[in-house]
Amino acid sequence: xxxxxxxxxxxxxxxxxxxxxxxxxxxxxxxxxxxxxxxxxxxxxxxxxxxxxxxxxxxxxxxxxxxxxxxxxxxxxxxxxxxxxxxxxxxxxxxxxxxxxxxxxxxxxxxxxxxxxxxxxxxxxxxxxxxxxxxxxxxxxxxxxxxxxxxxxxxxxxxxxxxxxxxxxxxxxxxxxxxxxxxxxxxxxxxxxxxxxxxxxxxxxxxxxxxxxxxxxxxxxxxxxxxxxxxxxxxxxxxxxxxxxxxxxxxxxxxxxxxxxxxxxxxxxxxxxxxxxxxxxxxxxxxxxxxxxxxxxxxxxxxxxxxxxxxxxxxxxxxxxxxxxxxxxxxxxxxxxxxxxxxxxxxxxxxxxxxxxxxxxxxxxxxxxxxxxxxxxxxxxxxxxxxxxxxxxxxxxxxxxxxxxxxxxxxxxxxxxxxxxxxxxxxxxxxxxxxxxxxxxxxxxxxxxxxxx
Amino acid sequence: xxxxxxxxxxxxxxxxxxxxxxxxxxxxxxxxxxxxxxxxxxxxxxxxxxxxxxxxxxxxxxxxxxxxxxxxxxxxxxxxxxxxxxxxxxxxxxxxxxxxxxxxxxxxxxxxxxxxxxxxxxxxxxxxxxxxxxxxxxxxxxxxxxxxxxxxxxxxxxxxxxxxxxxxxxxxxxxxxxxxxxxxxxxxxxxxxxxxxxxxxxxxxxxxxxxxxxxxxxxxxxxxxxxxxxxxxxxxxxxxxxxxxxxxxxxxxxxxxxxxxxxxxxxxxxxxxxxxxxxxxxxxxxxxxxxxxxxxxxxxxxxxxxxxxxxxxxxxxxxxxxxxxxxxxxxxxxxxxxxxxxxxxxxxxxxxxxxxxxxxxxxxxxxxxxxxxxxxxxxxxxxxxxxxxxxxxxxxxxxxxxxxxxxxxxxxxxxxxxxxxxxxxxxxxxxxxxxxxxxxxxxxxxxxxxxxxxxxxxxxxxxxxxxxxxxxxxxxxxxxxxxxxxxxxx
Numbered sequence: 001x002x003x004x005x006x007x008x009x010x011x012x013x014x015x016x017x018x019x020x021x022x023x024x025x026x027x028x029x030x031x032x033x034x035x036x037x038x039x040x041x042x043x044x045x046x047x048x049x050x051x052x053x054x055x056x057x058x059x060x061x062x063x064x065x066x067x068x069x070x071x072x073x074x075x076x077x078x079x080x081x082x083x084x085x086x087x088x089x090x091x092x093x094x095x096x097x098x099x100x101x102x103x104x105x106x107x108x109x110x111x112x113x114x115x116x117x118x119x120x121x122x123x124x125x126x127x128x129x130x131x132x133x134x135x136x137x138x139x140x141x142x143x144x145x146x147x148x149x150x151x152x153x154x155x156x157x158x159x160x161x162x163x164x165x166x167x168x169x170x171x172x173x174x175x176x177x178x179x180x181x182x183x184x185x186x187x188x189x190x191x192x193x194x195x196x197x198x199x200x201x202x203x204x205x206x207x208x209x210x211x212x213x214x215x216x217x218x219x220x221x222x223x224x225x226x227x228x229x230x231x232x233x234x235x236x237x238x239x240x241x242x243x244x245x246x247x248x249x250x251x252x253x254x255x256x257x258x259x260x261x262x263x264x265x266x267x268x269x270x271x272x273x274x275x276x277x278x279x280x281x282x283x284x285x286x287x288x289x290x291x292x293x294x295x296x297x298x299x300x301x302x303x304x305x306x307x308x309x310x311x312x313x314x315x316x317x318x319x320x321x322x323x324x325x326x327x328x329x330x331x332x333x334x335x336x337x338x339x340x341x342x343x344x345x346x347x348x349x350x351x352x353x354x355x356x357x358x359x360x361x362x363x364x365x366x367x368x369x370x371x372x373x374x375x376x377x378x379x380x381x382x383x384x385x386x387x388x389x390x391x392x393x394x395x396x397x398x399x400x401x402x403x404x405x406x407x408x409x410x411x412x413x414x415x416x417x418x419x420x421x422x423x424x425x426x427x428x429x430x431x432x433x434x435x436x437x438x439x440x441x442x443x444x445x446x447x448x449x450x451x452x453x
Numbered sequence: 454x455x456x457x458x459x460x461x462x463x464x465x466x467x468x469x470x471x472x473x474x475x476x477x478x479x480x481x482x483x484x485x486x487x488x489x490x491x492x493x494x495x496x497x498x499x500x501x502x503x504x505x506x507x508x509x510x511x512x513x514x515x516x517x518x519x520x521x522x523x524x525x526x527x528x529x530x531x532x533x534x535x536x537x538x539x540x541x542x543x544x545x546x547x548x549x550x551x552x553x554x555x556x557x558x559x560x561x562x563x564x565x566x567x568x569x570x571x572x573x574x575x576x577x578x579x580x581x582x583x584x585x586x587x588x589x590x591x592x593x594x595x596x597x598x599x600x601x602x603x604x605x606x607x608x609x610x611x612x613x614x615x616x617x618x619x620x621x622x623x624x625x626x627x628x629x630x631x632x633x634x635x636x637x638x639x640x641x642x643x644x645x646x647x648x649x650x651x652x653x654x655x656x657x658x659x660x661x662x663x664x665x666x667x668x669x670x671x672x673x674x675x676x677x678x679x680x681x682x683x684x685x686x687x688x689x690x691x692x693x694x695x696x697x698x699x700x701x702x703x704x705x706x707x708x709x710x711x712x713x714x715x716x717x718x719x720x721x722x723x724x725x726x727x728x729x730x731x732x733x734x735x736x737x738x739x740x741x742x743x744x745x746x747x748x749x750x751x752x753x754x755x756x757x758x759x760x761x762x763x764x765x766x767x768x769x770x771x772x773x774x775x776x777x778x779x780x781x782x783x784x785x786x787x788x789x790x791x792x793x794x795x796x797x798x799x800x801x802x803x804x805x806x807x808x809x810x811x812x813x814x815x816x817x818x819x820x821x822x823x824x825x826x827x828x829x830x831x832x833x834x835x836x837x838x839x840x841x842x843x844x845x846x847x848x849x850x851x852x853x854x855x856x857x858x859x860x861x862x863x864x865x866x867x868x869x870x871x872x873x874x875x876x877x878x879x880x881x882x883x884x885x886x887x888x889x890x891x892x893x894x895x896x897x898x899x900x901x902x903x904x905x906x907x908x909x910x911x912x913x914x915x916x917x918x919x920x921x922x923x924x925x926x927x928x929x930x931x932x933x934x935x936x937x938x939x940x941x942x943x
Binding site: 032035040041043044048050051052063064065066068069070078079082087091095119120125127128131140142144146173176248249255324325327370371372373375376377384385387404406408448449450451452453 | 484491492494495496497498499500501502512513514515516517518519520525529532533535536537539540542543544545573574577581594595631633635636637638716717718719720721722723724814815816850851852853854855856857859860862864882884886888917918940
């Protein structure tokens with residue numbers, strides 16, 4: 001871990017090396033340790049110590065970017081030179097909003113010493129407990145357990161400096177029997193809140209209950225979706241809630257703000273300051289993150305903004321800028337996607353999953369979705385498979401496991417048919433955040449195909 | 454570099470490793486992207502670091518760092534051993550890598566024009582010309598274009614005595630037009646979706662793409678798709694164009710033949726595979742015209758290299774011969790495991806050379822190289838003329854497959870109805886779905902070598918922590934009978 005003092009020093013060296021009109025540096029520090037297991041033993045076990053500096057310079061409205069993980073004076077100066085050379089060649093960007101002045105950011109605690117100090121032996125002990133449980137039940141466990149320290153910092157030539165150290169632990173496990181599987185996952189910035197033994201037991205119970213799955217005709221069924229499946233819905237809905245996608249007509253939100261598109265039981269928001277998630281109190285321009293209500297009791301709310309899109313549309317930034325380049329998570333960078341929510345939450349309701357199941361005369365209980373992809377953006381039509389525990393519900397009870405089904409379903413329409421919302425929010429790790437979602441009961445979900453297992 | 458590699462290997466050995474290797478990797482990436490006439494990103498990226506992989510107490514450990522200093526190399530090598538020792542506490546059979554691989558060599562991918570020698574002005578001008586041509590077409594809401602040049606220099610050394618230096622140069626580019634009206638959104642990409650096509654080679658690859666020359670065409674297609682008829686829902690004959698077929702090969706042949714996936718290593722992530730070892734050599738994967746090969750030696754392929762990331766030479770490995778499943782993508786460890794499973798001599802087991810890491814900070818996993826559908830006999834015109842009723846689909850828009858790689862559903866950007874041997878009607882929102890061996894079993898024609906080329910897939914995901922691999926697929930258009938199309942109709 002570099003610490004605030006060293007990171008501030010790196011930022012100062014970058015800013016001092018630049019003669020541009022404006023200069024910004026975003027610094028990522030990472031110490032990631034991940035233990036992976038399969039067939040009831042550890043088969044991969046890795047560690048990464050990394051840092052990256054993303055330098056953006058502006059000559060008037062001409063902007064260039066360079067990234068490096070060489071923190072020597074030579075390395076940082078070369079990055080500044082490369083960014084400056086790119087800026088000189090770049091045509092003026094009429095939408096460039098300039099870099100922000102220093103803006104107060106209230107810190108949020110999200111660093112846990114125990115998580116930061118978690119050792120390979122600690123993770124092996126926790127993973128070993130899952131594997132032993134599985135062996136005792138005659139099934140095989142696989143999964144991954146990760147404990148990481150991240151540092152995020154933004155500094156610019158107007159004097160802005162923001163720094164946030166944080167930890168995260170996340171564990172996923174899939175347990176397989178001969179013809180069935182079960183899944184469980186958890187995440188928190190405190191490792192003590194990730195209950196490996198409990199998650200292992202949950203996945204084992206699902207795998208054992210799923211033995212001898214029966215084929216089921218595709219069709220439209222009422223469903224009870226576990227929070228793992230709902231997390232996928234929340235992820236797609238919120239990934240299309242950025243101002244750029246909405247403006248370009250590539251979002252389910254386009255032209256629909258203020259309309260009631262979903263059940264009044266559904267509220268979805270993004271909150272980068274909530275300590276129950278994985279808080280990161282500022283965005284990658286150094287702006288404070290604000291809570292944004294994307295869906296409020298079924299009514300389409302607001303998209304999230306960075307400064308560029310706020311300026312274009314006469315709004316203020318909600319603190320959702322992505323880094324222009326992100327060497328540690330290349331798929332999470334700005335440009336193609338524009339501003340995006342990283343800390344989505346679907347509000348909890350008042351029902352237990354058992355109550356949802358009891359309310360279904362004939363339908364399906366789905367643990368999770370697999371390999372979901374956008375078929376059409378207008379109504380967020382998604383296709384994917386069920387996986388790791390799909391069961392038939394008859395007369396209010398789970399009766400038999402069923403073979404996995406393919407669905408092709410508008411997630412917007414799905415959320416319009418929500419009848420019950422779970423009272424428990426489960427935390428699941430996403431790219432740069434933790435997503436929280438409850439279980440849901442839907443009156444209709446469209447399954448369009450079946451597989452052989 | 455030898456000073457660093459010796460230090461890492463000596464440290465690992467001293468700490469108790471029975472095997473160790475180190476990769477030192479320097480990667481430079483230049484990215485230029487434009488959007489609606491403005492520069493989206495003009496950026497240079499550099500990353501350098503090293504990863505040490507060890508076997509200690511019979512188990513694997515890996516550690517990596519961006520700080521190439523004496524102290525850090527020693528710390529990382531020692532940490533890799535400590536991690537391996539922790540792995541061993543939840544271990545099974547000791548790691549067996551089979552016979553040693555000892556190679557001292559250098560390799561570089563060839564190019565005609567160094568992409569880093571071409572000015573940023575020229576690159577920008579090319580993209581802006583294509584962007585302008587797309588936006589001249591009425592109805593286009595968003596035009597985007599991007600170019601990527603990448604050069605990776607890596608040094609591999611192992612305690613078995615290998616010392617290999619490689620330089621891989623890649624170039625990619627592409628454009629996309631989005632057309633939007635009040636009820637519909639359509640996109641067209643060239644030469645491939647997901648931003649670009651990419652290959653090993655030089656700037657000549659981008660020159661051959663002629664992005665500005667294709668811009669107006671794809672923009673017009675995007676606009677025409679807004680009012681096109683939807684793909685019907687029926688069982689019919691399907692002809693896949695080259696880039697969609699490349700993705701079909703990727704998902705339904707490439708991934709399921711990864712032997713680590715087959716043996717459960719990916720069970721908790723994207724899943725396992727239906728191609729279990731009992732099927733090897735006997736299972737009918739496809740029709741007799743289906744021949745699939747993993748070829749890391751094909752010129753220009755995005756999965757082309759001299760040695761994989763555990764120091765095994767690049768090879769050409771048959772996967773499917775005349776429709777029969779005959780081979781896997783393998784590593785040293787899994788080749789030995791497979792031999793033992795099949796009662797073969799593990800001392801003779803050799804890796805097929807498919808271990809690849811996405812960077813210095815990742816362990817090598819079994820990854821695709823260039824997974825190629827070998828060319829058949831048909832010309833494309835004859836194939837269309839020979840089709841009485843069907844649909845031609847091209848350029849992927851969505852893709853999904855189950856966790857054993859059986860049930861798939863793919864959507865394409867564009868499709869045409871075929872009637873009486875002619876493409877007669879533009880269709881939008883095209884989708885097809887099937888079960889992998891049934892689908893490949895229905896393949897009755899593959900176009901010939903004149904239509905065959907290698908396409909790049911620079912976005913192949915696998916592993917935890919995630920790795921994005923650059924892989925290739927050589928294909929020519931092919932025909933499939935009795936395929937379900939048009940699941941979504943709007």
